[in-house]
Amino acid sequence: MDEDCKSSAERQIYPQQMVAAFGDEHRLFLQAIISRRFLEEEELRQCHRDACQKTDVDPGTLSDFVRSVNDKLQLIDLELKKGKDPDGSVYYALVNTRRDAISQLATGYEDHQILFLKHLLELLVDAPEELYEVGSLKILHSLKSIKFTGRKKLSEKDCEEFMNQLVADHWIVEPTKGRYHLSVRSILELKPYLLENFDEIAPCEACKEIIVTKHSEACANPNCPLRMHSSCATLRFARVSLANRNCPSCGEKWVGDWRGQKDDERIAKVRQGGQKKLRGEDEEDGMQNDEEEDE
Template identity: 35%
Template sequence: MLINEYTDAHRLFLQASLSERFFTEETAIEIYLQDQETFTEFMTTLNAKLNSIDLEFRKSHNEEDGSAVWALVNTNGDEIAKMATEYTPIEISFFRRLIELIVTADDESFSVSSITALKEVVKLKTSISKSNGEILLQRFVDDKWLSRSRGGRYSLSLRSILELQYYLKKEFEDYLSECILCYDIVTKGQRCEMAQCKARFHHHCARRYFDSKNNKKCPNCEIVWDSSNVIGDCDSIDSGSRPKRSNNQTTKKNTRSQKLEVDYDQMDQDDDDDQMEQNDE
């Protein structure tokens, strides 16, 4: 592919995007100078220059509404380690643990409650107090590493999915699914109701796919597709409760999640026992 010359227009675009690193395609098009190349050519030229320093502008879509977004991401190594300039090692350890809890959550809910998140602060035996833990969680949200739903549950933000993509796929390959249409990671969307079927869609990808079909059938197993069978935090969508799947089986995914729940139940019991001992004294 012929790459156009890297110009001042590309430099200005890069400078304008460094402060955000994450913006809508509409904003990106407004920044670039339209009297130069087409936008696609412009981004190709820019990425060709950035590849030498392990950076690239990557396009994806908001899982909620399907709007196109661009992010400046690192293409080499563990992006979480590069958070060291913003967070302490203890805070990064907490963030890693939150990612694990979110990705391995039961029944593909891909979310964790604030109570569970704060319990993890205690479980990690860090110097972070509960009140500071709440502040840190809000900071993760403000920095767009996590999203918080109306019901107070935390999930991966689009920034995390884009910038931590290599880390997520490497560490949690057995727990993550790709959208059958766009092949991006899907943590909010729809799934086939058959437990053995791997078909997953983002909500906007499902609409795009089924709008051209006379019958809504799973593209994998051809069972009738039920758009109310969702994955992700139900508080962030209009469908409300999560329906049960047909022929559900205990899988590696929910087995690990159940173990996490048992750990928290045991921790609650230990706290109760400690309180009873103090009362006896």
């Protein structure tokens, strides 16, 4: 049997194996999440409780249940993955684990829309100071640079409508009007594509997940590539005094939120072991000094 025939046969057998391996509680659970694909942790917990209650099965722990489900889902290149929003909120997404994950979006989008999405990912990753966000005006102005191969193209109006669709489908987030960044779903499901196409994307030293959010911190040493999510850095240094917060890789004093702060004076202050390393603390000092002068 050649590889194409073998792959086709395997795809026909795998779903049957998966269904046979699942209990009723697993099937009810999957029915509840497949239509949504992207859920908050509490929503997933509720799906878990409901499925086990309706089938009179001991629910056990959510982590064990998800692990059991994923053991079967891998047969059809799917996985229920856990991720965190910048604010620490936990989400779960049913993601495609194949290397060509972005092409799988074709089930919902047309070719010219897929091409635009790839272009949007480039804009987000190439944003200055590792902000990983882009404004609507820049997106619209960049439309002319996209080389659409078919008859269909995106006009500015089409682009705005498609951006709204991407937000509704949880691929991107618009926290403030006209500013966009990747969602947890994109980070989880498009991880293989992002790693394959963007060498500049770095993993978080703490959780090992990729960093494509402005809510991150970096070593003050320009020659050190170490990065951490802000939430991970907070946990990492929770019990470490400010004076002893050093880069886990090179030993440089840990600055924290570095964007717009890499001036010689600030870095010199950090290297001398200054206590005020975070921007918020510096601003508080400034306010206190102003108050003292007023007095």
